[in-house]
Amino acid sequence: MAKSLLILVTKPPYGFEEAFAGLRAGLGMLASGQVPVSNALLVGEGTLNAVAAQKPEAIKMPSNIEAVTDIMDFEAKVYVVREDLQHLVGDVPLIEGVELIDWEKARQVIAEHDMVTTF
């Protein structure tokens, strides 16, 4: 019986539905009260979901900033792999509250959860 779920986000914001859908799935787990722990790990292009300078209103799409902050409001942790983010965009301001980690820690985070699902 799984008590924790990790949402592994590999897709960037806005080009695909996946990242928004994944973060909403994590939120749904916490809102249900049936899954006590649901965290998110942003890897590869998924790390771009943590960038603070997103302007979804420019393309009239739902905000992935809100999707990230909403899940953190339910006490989820949102981890961002530093190497992947820096490879794509360097050092940029991130959404307040996300946690930058290296791949060694990311592997540990994956192992700590009962279930992992990828978006």
Added chain:
Amino acid sequence: MKNMVIQVRTGTMMNMDTNVTVKLAQAALDKGYGVRIFGYGEAVTLIKNGQDPKRFPNVGKETKEMLAKGLEIVVCETCCKARGIHRGEEIEGTKIGSLTNDLSRFVAEGERMVTIAR
């Protein structure tokens, strides 16, 4: 009984993802596992009644046959509404449900989750 959860996000006829989903579900059921499928995004088409592909496997028909063997299948209501699929259009025995009520239950009662998407 141990339960396997399959989270699938690919629509029928897009590629072979839903074919793999039903074959995996069938294999797990044959080995005595409980199987729950949650269809998210385009995968809501998995439960659409009246699928009639020419020359390709009919995953709707295969899904219907597995319901009798204990398969539980739920798809996301919000995703259905976005695609114009409404209650009453689903294969009998499948459910248009939600992340909060159904996927969370599948996770809480499941041992393993397999994600099928691209």
